[in-house]
Amino acid sequence: MSERRRTVIRAEDGTVSITGPSAGPAFTQAVLDVAGAVLTWPVLGPTGLPTAEIHDVGQAQQWLWAVYGEHTAAAVDALAPGTPAAELAPPERPTALAENAARLALGHWASRWWPASYLDGIPSLEPGLLGLELAALTHECQQLLDESGESEGIELLEEHLDALDPLIRWRRSLDPPHQLDHMLRLIDDAADNAGLDGEALRRLRSALEQDHHTPTATPLDVSELFVRQRAFALAAGGLRTATDRVIARGSGTNDWCRFPPGFVDASENAVSWTAYAPGAGRRIEIEVVADIAAPAAGVHLAAEVHVDGGPPSRVPLSRQDDVWIGGSDLDLSSSTTPRIEVGILLPGFDPGPGADDRAVREAVRALARRRLSVAATPHDRTASHPAPFLAEIAAAAAMEEDF
Template sequence: MTEYAVERTASAIRVGARPPHPERTALVEARGALLFWDVLDPRAHPAADVWDPVLAADWLWEVYGPDAADAILNGHGSVAADRTSPVLDAARDLAHLTWAAAWWPASHAAAVPALPEGILRAETAWRTAALEHLLDDEDAVERALTGVDLAAVAAYGSDPDIGRAMTELEATLTDLAESFGIELRSAARTARDDWALAAGGTTGDLVIASGGTPVDWSPVPQGLLDAAGESTWQLAQRAAEWVLTVSAPAAPGARPAELTAVLDTVEIPLRFDRGANAFTGEALAPPDVATRLARGLRMRIHAPGYPAATDPDQARLRADIIEFARRRLTAPDATLTETAAGLR
């Protein structure tokens, strides 16, 4: 039984509340409503912002059951949903996969493997197709299928645990592609060595000071930084100049990208160093940086267009999500994507 308060605002009917953090939010953009699950909340039914009750009436009963849907749409102050349905399951799976694509906390440090991206896309397309009648985006299936590479799915075809499910998924996607007029690719990129050990390096610099700070994931795209890693900096003297060097451990399966570290007043561009398995960079520091060392330097790493996290309790939130992800790898209701990641 899931119980929610129902509140009417000028622009929407709010069922329950939006999850408190984007990092915890699993979302489905349905026709006339946003549906959200908090990934750390086991309740089956989603909270919702119903922005067009007329459109949502068409399918809301499939997610909440007819009585609860009726209560939501017809002015009740609270709602209790207990009915489950295949549509609810598919919606929750799609929301969860969408969450995983954005926030899965892959980490060497916390031993959370990266999700196999090919399987993630394939499973997302499959779940999207099951819900195409209630999604806001009329081209959602075509959009999802466009990213699918069958070879990534076929690669698991002989696995003793999930081979059969993967073979079925491959057949289903082939059929969907034909019905929706999309030509699927079938040329998986070669897998990277996700668990390569980081190589250490030493320089001849004279290190004056150094420090570290846990990686904050919100201001960077998914899959770049190790979710449980600590980024480090050091201030060194080299040939009569002050040099700030920054290193942020890369996530399993990280890809090159341009990030920026901001340390005190200094902006340091970071590049992916595959050998070191880290995003690294260095910049000259103004002479007065050393004088501010006593106050402690705060470091932030971000990508363009990403706002800084505002939650003071980031560490706790991160630990919870990492713990959740670890459990998902072997959960009985895990998605194929998570199960496949757990096998690696």
């Protein structure tokens, strides 16, 4: 099958698949729940039309033609169960709805999988700023969505109203991003449609009524627009005594799928462990660099420790300053060098260890660095480097100061 063509298949249970690029691990997929279906784009692959898993063909017909074209929409409606349709050519150029949907899905991916890392020099994205842009994109993509999808956009807007005032100031600056005015007008329209009101929204409406081509006289320091947590001392805890003998040390696996976003620095080197010999005993101590936004109390990560390929044991971790730390006694032979494997998880959230995706995680880090580079050089953006999110522009502006 060519990269541009799609095959439509209806299963015996009535669900319909529109095939597309093969998917990798969850953190390389941009996923969007739409009316009657789930759409998926590969984050690391070329942008284009998504793969679709359609569970309600009737609902999906409200947007299928506008994303895949009339021929594909007709094929989905007419296809008999178990029969693949002929390969179908999508529109020569993605429609505006398809492009907006891909951007919305990528924004949701960034809110979940952006590889923020102090160790790797990849700044986090301001959640309020990203949330408002997602709310605006959700409103722009309302043809795709059912009531629950539209409600999610309104909830994002209500949750992040505090970020509106900095955006209004940014709009009045000497050189605001070109998409900012359009985004704010979408937010105003979405709020109006939902019947939302409040001081922040009234200030937005007043600002939009004014001439946005009249900037402030002073250039704006974008890095100061949003409250950012810059202090990150990396002060590790100390559980051992000076007389403990080190018998082994190493790095653990930082599997992003095993804990929610915002808990652990995304670096491959964020997890470290040391095995000690305190007298005749054996003990392991584990340190994990926390994400800047990691919860300070109430929720606890755990380390999963395998010794010489044996069954796993759990070591509770607690947050202390900017690290998660914990320790446990080990059952080791004193005459051998142990083979120890350590992974990090959140009990109750963990889906289980996946494949060793270190190379794929590095590809995601490389993607984030490229996007930040484009965000930092607005005049160099091309079709192959689409407009970054406002949160990426703000993060790029703050990189030098933060890192």
